[in-house]
Amino acid sequence: MKDWSARAAALYDKGFRPMFVDGKWCAAASGEVFEARNPADGSLLATVPKGGAADIDAAVTAARRAFEGPWARWTPFERQALLLRIAERFEAEWQDLCLSDTLDMGMPISRVLANSRRVLGMLRFYAGQAVALHGATIPNSFPGEILSQTLREPVGVVGAIIPWNAPIAGSVWKIAPALATGCTIVLKPSEEASLTVLMIARLMAEAGLPEGVLNIVTGLGSEAGAALAMHPGVDKIVFTGSTATGQSIARAATGTLKRVSLELGGKSPVIVCRDADIDKAVPVAAMSVFANSGQICIAGSRLFVAREIHDEFVRRVAEYARNLRTGPGIDPETEIGPIISGRQADRIGRFVQAGRDEGAELVTGGTRLEGPGHAGGHFIAPTVFAGVRDDMTIAREEIFGPVISAMPFDDLDEVVRRANDTPYGLAAGVFTTHLGTAHKLARRLRAGNVWINMYHAIDPAVPFGGVKMSGYGREGGIEHLDEYLETKAVWINTD
Numbered sequence: 204m205k206d207w208s209a210r211a212a213a214l215y216d217k218g219f220r221p222m223f224v225d226g227k228w229c230a231a232a233s234g235e236v237f238e239a240r241n242p243a244d245g246s247l248l249a250t251v252p253k254g255g256a257a258d259i260d261a262a263v264t265a266a267r268r269a270f271e272g273p274w275a276r277w278t279p280f281e282r283q284a285l286l287l288r289i290a291e292r293f294e295a296e297w298q299d300l301c302l303s304d305t306l307d308m309g310m311p312i313s314r315v316l317a318n319s320r321r322v323l324g325m326l327r328f329y330a331g332q333a334v335a336l337h338g339a340t341i342p343n344s345f346p347g348e349i350l351s352q353t354l355r356e357p358v359g360v361v362g363a364i365i366p367w368n369a370p371i372a373g374s375v376w377k378i379a380p381a382l383a384t385g386c387t388i389v390l391k392p393s394e395e396a397s398l399t400v401l402m403i404a405r406l407m408a409e410a411g412l413p414e415g416v417l418n419i420v421t422g423l424g425s426e427a428g429a430a431l432a433m434h435p436g437v438d439k440i441v442f443t444g445s446t447a448t449g450q451s452i453a454r455a456a457t458g459t460l461k462r463v464s465l466e467l468g469g470k471s472p473v474i475v476c477r478d479a480d481i482d483k484a485v486p487v488a489a490m491s492v493f494a495n496s497g498q499i500c501i502a503g504s505r506l507f508v509a510r511e512i513h514d515e516f517v518r519r520v521a522e523y524a525r526n527l528r529t530g531p532g533i534d535p536e537t538e539i540g541p542i543i544s545g546r547q548a549d550r551i552g553r554f555v556q557a558g559r560d561e562g563a564e565l566v567t568g569g570t571r572l573e574g575p576g577h578a579g580g581h582f583i584a585p586t587v588f589a590g591v592r593d594d595m596t597i598a599r600e601e602i603f604g605p606v607i608s609a610m611p612f613d614d615l616d617e618v619v620r621r622a623n624d625t626p627y628g629l630a631a632g633v634f635t636t637h638l639g640t641a642h643k644l645a646r647r648l649r650a651g652n653v654w655i656n657m658y659h660a661i662d663p664a665v666p667f668g669g670v671k672m673s674g675y676g677r678e679g680g681i682e683h684l685d686e687y688l689e690t691k692a693v694w695i696n697t698d
């Protein structure tokens with residue numbers, strides 16, 4: 204088993220890591236910095252510029268200049284070749300890239316290595332799409348020789364704002380379609396996890412990205428993020444994060460009527476039917492929440508189990524939870540890493556307390572983990588509540604932590620109604636061996652993604668996104684490109 208500690212010690216030296224604007228590495232205009240700390244042990248990794256409105260302005264200006272400059276004349280085939288070179292640079296430094304994520308935001312290295320491979324697929328998928336973009340020639344009602352056609356044009360300068368829970372995939376899913384369509388981009392990573400995104404900028408620059416096409420401004424959401432959302436030079440905001448922040452971004456964008464797409468929070472139901480294959484369903488249902496310590500937008504945190512099998516199923520999920528190995532992410536044996544920050548761990552603790560206070564039964568977990576392997580970090584034991592009612596706080600609010608709320612159900616109509624009774628609509632999971640039930644629930648569940656007898660499947664070629672207060676717009680698939688394109692109608696009188 205590989206020991207990552209020596210490599211980890213060499214990756215970050217507590218020094219200053221500049222941000223990337225107009226092809227140059229720079230400090231914030233204010234000279235201010237903030238700290239990047241390892242959530243597994245609290246150690247300092249690096250300091251990072253605390254960018255603000257002036258830095259956002261410089262980055263947007265650079266992105267606009269690039270958008271109107273030579274980048275606009277790059278052919279789709281040149282953009283495709285760039286994306287393929289970027290994928291090669293990523294592969295060459297793949298282990299450091301993954302390790303950076305583990306150090307900066309805590310996801311276990313085994314999981315980053317396995318999950319983030321799809322990022323290479325993303326880069327190659329969008330490389331393919333770059334040369335497949337096209338408009339249409341459309342018949343019209345005018346007499347004579349009037350030609351009408353559509354052009355698909357880049358939306359312009361894209362402002363991207365991302366959360367901390369998956370920096371590699373989260374940033375590439377914004378950058379790759381921008382490069383494929385010929386947009387330029389200013390990206391603000393989360394203040395909780397900026398380091399990997401800065402590494403990504405370096406790899407992209409080394410692959411031949413022209414100046415100003417990609418700009419990374421590190422900083423706080425309330426400062427750099429808010430400035431980006433309001434900036435009149437930004438044509439489109441692509442945002443992933445909480446629903447509350449998404450609402451404030453949508454409000455900020457109305458001033459300039461810039462386009463917005465939002466990938467927001469969730470409170471996703473997982474439904475285990477009486478006829479489910481229980482042996483297969485238990486680990487998948489458990490990991491639908493516990494993966495990444497529950498810090499996943501699609502966490503299947505409301506577990507509805509058919510009453511006949513409820514007690515047995517919950518007992519087995521709890522047993523599975525107790526056997527998960529928690530610890531620092533650089534240990535290859537670790538299955539569950541730390542929570543991103545003490546603040547977030549406290550927030551999860553308050554939800555656990557609310558579950559108890561409102562009368563749910565704590566079956567396992569619910570405690571902060573300390574001592575060997577957890578010292579200095581923010582660890583919470585995988586937690587299962589039973590006896591949860593639909594109106595309890597833990598059944599309604601997104602916890603973004605390793606907490607399952609289990610509830611029995613009696614029939615399909617009832618469970619569909621209860622599963623849909625949430626402001627969110629990001630994902631849903633169903634376990635059944637009955638084909639008709641699978642199809643029926645897939646149709647009736649109000650969610651952007653429904654997984655049957657599986658969970659978590661995300662692919663560059665398949666659209667992903669939410670309905671209701673989980674946001675609007677899609678990432679992945681050819682639908683994603685629509686978010687970065689405008690359609691222009693061109694009329695030509697050929698008489």
Ligand code: NAD
Pocket residue numbers: 364365366367368391392393394422423424425427428429430432443444445446448449451452466467468469499500501601603629669673
């Ligand atoms: P967050 O909303 O607190 O922050 C997300 C980003 O927005 C960060 O970069 C932050 O700095 C920035 N931000 C904060 N306030 C801002 C403001 N006023 N204006 C502009 N930018 C601002 O979310 P988080 O805690 O980093 O991430 C967790 C949330 O993200 C959860 O709700 C989770 O469900 C959601 N999420 C959704 C998806 C999805 O695809 N639907 C994926 C991952 C995470």
